[in-house]
Amino acid sequence: MAEPLTSTEMAGWRAYIESSQRLMTQLEDDLRADSGLTFADYHVLVLLSEAPGRRLRMGELASRLVFSPSRLTYQIGSMEKRGLVARESCPEDRRGSEAVLTAEGLRTLREAAPHHLRSVRAHFVDDLDEAEIAVLTRVFTRLGERLRASRSGVTQ
């Protein structure tokens, strides 16, 4: 308890933080160069393309993207201007609205995906062997579940 993190733990923690930052920067640069998209743009396109009806409620989208509500409002507004998504108000709940993928958005995603995935492979996945991927998957899946659970109970 005197030392909240052992030096081994600290080393792992720091490597994780720094490398994650570098990885993101690299992927964002590639994505911008190849497709003129932001990582957030891309992620929105992916989630919408997988959703039934290619549409998702704002709240649902925000929680999957781990975005604050106001950030999502802005993000969708920006993508709407570029014609990648449309905003429709929700029939069941008139407070709500949903983001819908446009044909243009789908086309953009299909064009961007192979480049982006190649970039993810080149900068990250290819560096890992099978066992490492398995560990990462296990660790981060578990972590995600824990964090999702712990935050939903903290309204304060």
Place this chain on the structure above:
Amino acid sequence: MAEPLTSTEMAGWRAYIESSQRLMTQLEDDLRADSGLTFADYHVLVLLSEAPGRRLRMGELASRLVFSPSRLTYQIGSMEKRGLVARESCPEDRRGSEAVLTAEGLRTLREAAPHHLRSVRAHFVDDLDEAEIAVLTRVFTRLGERLRASRSGVTQ
């Protein structure tokens, strides 16, 4: 090559991205609540506190933080206003400047560190066993080296 990422790889990649986002959000929230600091603020304080003379050239600091030059200029300006660091011009190279940790900055770091480290432990490290930490450390250390190397050669 038809499928740039296998479904196993994709699952790992997505879990990593989403959980990392969640983790950062959680840590930032804790840090703000406990100490009124940003993750970036904290990181700057740590790096400066470990540097010889508790000072670092802007460029060096930017590269370790993985910040763009202009972002670092802004970040240090903001911390300067709050009295956490001072900016001094560099004697050997008059183009350069260095950020120096102030006594106030050191005090702030010492006050914040235990809380923050407890938070890192609670939300991340405690969830991992020794073998997992070892894998993460190995993977992300290697990744960091690769990324550092590959980007330094891309001036275009």
Place this chain on the structure above:
DNA sequence: TAGCTCTATTTCAGATTTGAACCAACCGCC
């Protein structure tokens, strides 16, 4: 040493992100 090129950092304008209000619509419940 003048001229060139390169490097370190800042400046600038615009885009994004933040947290704190705010607004409307939903949900019991009287």
Place this chain on the structure above:
DNA sequence: GGCGGTTGGTTCAAATCTGAAATAGAGCTA
């Protein structure tokens, strides 16, 4: 039906971040 207490989203002002100039000094070579 109407009143309080949530909930889903948006708005707003302020803070931060970005990439593309602009500055200024270093360093080499003629």
